[in-house]
Amino acid sequence: MSRLPTVLTRLLGIDLPIVQAGMSWASSCSALPLAVSRAGGLGVVAAGPMRIADLTRVLDEMAGGTDAPWAVNLPLNRAGVDEVIELLLARKPPVLIASQGGPSRYLRRFHDAGIRCLQVVAGTVHARKSAEAGVDGLIVVGAEAGGHPPPGMVGTQVLVRAVVKAVPEVPVIASGGVADGAGLAAMLALGAGAAQFGTRFIASDEATVHPDYKAAVLGASVEDTRTVGHGLGLIRGIANSFTARMAELEQSAADLDVRRKAFHASTLRDAALGDIAEGKVEAGQSAGIIGEVLPAAEIVERIVAEYGEARDRLP
Structure with missing residues (x-):
């Protein structure tokens, strides 16, 4: 197996600076994270x-399926989060990735349990606060990302570089717009210790979303995603009837309650089950540079090969 050692790979005990994003429904399973971790990256x-x-079963499958490190992504604003926290402290995944909330809620208890803790951030202020709290690393999400891009819509290249300069003592994982080895090389050049790949792994055999969702990713160009839900929990997804309806409401300055009703009438679960017209087909701009659905392990192998090619092109 190839190894590309960085400060982040050494921190987490992985071979490659490749992190598979925690994506609701697509990686709410063991198949995709296991494949990525077995290939040398960090499955999430x-x-x-x-x-x-279901989470208990998947955690047991992960623990029994590999000796390599893996992670759990936990949005701290989800319903029943305290029960999930207790379960994770009992099962002790090697790495916790927390989002949608600050580190004070979980950090001490997870560190006491020997769990590495990474915090998702979308700006330098949150990055500094998380670093001061004592997180082990940061995942910096730029505007190109699918799912929930930063409200300020700063691009990944600029945001990663700003965070690396603001908190040079904390390892950074760059996320947003990265789908191949050239993107990985670019993020490492900016000072990140790894890159996170989301949309690329939606287009994997193991991702547990409907084939029509994967086909929508393959059929999208780099211009075919939209950001909607301003003031309601911004998302980036592939353009469809839902995004068109939301964009019309936003452009017409419709009442907030009207926009909220329309926004919440559509879900990511709908898309994951195959409703790609009315569901939230969350995906990043990198969908436009993804050409085929592949096994996750092959995706990892290709990223490593492409990284080498990109490195060799540099003067």
Whole structure:
């Protein structure tokens, strides 16, 4: 197996600076995270939409399926988060990735349990606060990302560089617009210790979303995503009837309650089950540079090969 050592790979005990994003429904399973971790990256279970019984089963499958490090992504604003926290402290995943809330809620207890803790941030202020709290690393999400891009819509290249300069003592994982080895090389050149790949792994055999969702990713150009839900929990997704309706409401300055009703009438689960017209087909701009669905392990291998090619092109 190839190894690309960085400060981040050494921190987490992984071979490659490749992190599979925790994506609700797509990686709310063991198949995709196991494949990525076995290939040398960091596979991530998305705990956000999972019931306790399902999460318990998946955590056991992860622990029994690999000796390599893996992670759980936990949105701190999800319903029943305290019960999930207790489950994770009992099962002790090697790495916790927390989002949608600050480190004070979880950090001390997870550190006491020997769990590495990474915090998702979208700006330098939050990055500094998280660093001061004592997180082990940061995942910096730029505007190109699918799912929930930063409200300020700062691009990944600028945001990663700003955070690296603001908190040079904390390892950074760059996320947003990265889909291949050239993107990985670019993020490492900016000072990140790894890159996070989300949309690229939606287009994997193991991602547990409907084939039509994967086909929508493959069919999208770099211009075919939209950001909607301003003031309601901004998302980036592939343009469809839902995004068109939301954009019309936003452009017409419709009442907030009207926009909220329309926004919440559509869900990511709808898309994951195959409704790509009315569901939230969350994906990043990198969908436009993804050409085929592949096994996750092959995706990892290709990223490593492409990284080498990109490195060799540099003067």
